[in-house]
Amino acid sequence: MQPKSNIIHLPVYKPGKSTDEVKKEFGLEKIIKLASNENPYGFSEKVKQALMSEFENTNIYPDGASTKLTDKLSEFYNVPSDQLIFGAGSDEVILMIARAFLVKGDETIMATHTFPQYKHNAEIEGAVCIEVPLKDGTHDLDEMLAKITNRTKIIWVCCPNNPTGTINSHDEVKAFLEQVPNHVLVVFDEAYAEYNEQNEYPDSLSLMKQFKNLVVLRTFSKIYGLASLRIGYGIAHPEIIHTINQVREPFNTTRYAQSAALAAIEDQEFIKDCREKNKLGLAYLKGQFERLGLSSYPAYGNFVMVDVQKPAELVFQGLLQKGIIIRGGHQLGFPTSLRVTIGSQEQNEEFINVLESVLNEIND
Numbered sequence: 001m002q003p004k005s006n007i008i009h010l011p012v013y014k015p016g017k018s019t020d021e022v023k024k025e026f027g028l029e030k031i032i033k034l035a036s037n038e039n040p041y042g043f044s045e046k047v048k049q050a051l052m053s054e055f056e057n058t059n060i061y062p063d064g065a066s067t068k069l070t071d072k073l074s075e076f077y078n079v080p081s082d083q084l085i086f087g088a089g090s091d092e093v094i095l096m097i098a099r100a101f102l103v104k105g106d107e108t109i110m111a112t113h114t115f116p117q118y119k120h121n122a123e124i125e126g127a128v129c130i131e132v133p134l135k136d137g138t139h140d141l142d143e144m145l146a147k148i149t150n151r152t153k154i155i156w157v158c159c160p161n162n163p164t165g166t167i168n169s170h171d172e173v174k175a176f177l178e179q180v181p182n183h184v185l186v187v188f189d190e191a192y193a194e195y196n197e198q199n200e201y202p203d204s205l206s207l208m209k210q211f212k213n214l215v216v217l218r219t220f221s222k223i224y225g226l227a228s229l230r231i232g233y234g235i236a237h238p239e240i241i242h243t244i245n246q247v248r249e250p251f252n253t254t255r256y257a258q259s260a261a262l263a264a265i266e267d268q269e270f271i272k273d274c275r276e277k278n279k280l281g282l283a284y285l286k287g288q289f290e291r292l293g294l295s296s297y298p299a300y301g302n303f304v305m306v307d308v309q310k311p312a313e314l315v316f317q318g319l320l321q322k323g324i325i326i327r328g329g330h331q332l333g334f335p336t337s338l339r340v341t342i343g344s345q346e347q348n349e350e351f352i353n354v355l356e357s358v359l360n361e362i363n364d
């Protein structure tokens with residue numbers, strides 16, 4: 001058997017160690033996982049009720065078109081319902097976009113280092129990935145523009161960027177979109193949009209009215225706390241949504257995911273509360289990093305990348321042995337940095353205590 005030649009080099013996704021594995025390996029009772037930017041406050045109470053009442057419909061296929069959820073989000077964002085598409089996480093929307101738009105030999109532009117799924121899915125379709133290094137941890141939009149050719153199909157922009165947490169301002173993104181040719185799709189991945197309340201954060205939905213080649217990606221996995229249910233969505237011009245729908249599997253999101261997302265949207269109090277707590281958590285971490293003499297990138301999501309000035313792998317291992325799971329920058333292109341999710345105050349304090357002792361041990 002001969003697989004597609006363009007996938008032979010692709011690694012199989014290797015998840016980080018689970019909480020249970022770490023407990024067992026190091027004989028620990030308590031683990032703090034700050035590795036996947038999950039919501040430390042769980043999810044809305046309303047979601048629990050929605051999931052329980054959906055339970056009895058388990059034998060019935062879901063509504064493939066996610067009609068109720070589409071109507072809800074259409075009202076919530078004030079966008080027509082034909083401008084929305086749902087996926088099993090925004091990961092699947094990325095996959096569908098690559099599948100719908102890219103063929104062998106097409107070019108697609110992305111930052112390095114950024115969310116790996118853009119490159120991964122583009123390579124599966126045989127597209128040529130043009131990678132543009134970050135500038136000070138931020139997308140270098142000018143350089144990305146400079147790389148556009150008549151073969152360019154998609155440009156991926158991650159805002160805030162995972163793993164650095166940085167953003168490009170509204171004005172920068174607008175100026176960028178003004179220069180991208182109409183035939184090039186711009187995918188604007190905003191998995192952490194709801195954490196933002198800064199004025200300079202791009203108002204992507206208003207930009208979409210002007211730029212018909214813009215696709216915005218959002219998800220219920222992060223602030224909404226539904227990561228395990230796998231549901232995310234894209235917002236774009238109806239023609240783009242139609243094209244993506246042509247490659248969508250008929251029942252790509254589950255009943256549970258749709259009902260939970262519907263209930264989650266209705267509880268904006270919970271979201272506001274999470275956003276507030278995240279802001280306090282970030283301020284705490286920033287203060288502690290400063291006390292420890294560590295620099296970090298400006299953070300606009302629920303995670304922060306901090307330069308610990310020591311080999312990330314050593315620090316990662318040191319933290320792991322003491323029950324704290326983070327993402328080591330050695331796996332993300334940042335050999336002396338860590339990407340850490342902003343947890344609850346208790347988790348953040350524990351992380352800082354352990355980090356301080358691990359850094360001291362490495363000094364010895």
Ligand SMILES: *Cc1c(COP(=O)(O)O)cnc(C)c1O
Pocket residue numbers: 037088089090091092115158161162189191218219220221222227230231232
């Ligand atoms: C977490 C994340 C996603 C995907 O989340 P899903 O769980 O697939 O919705 C997409 N983009 C970025 C940048 C992320 O951090």
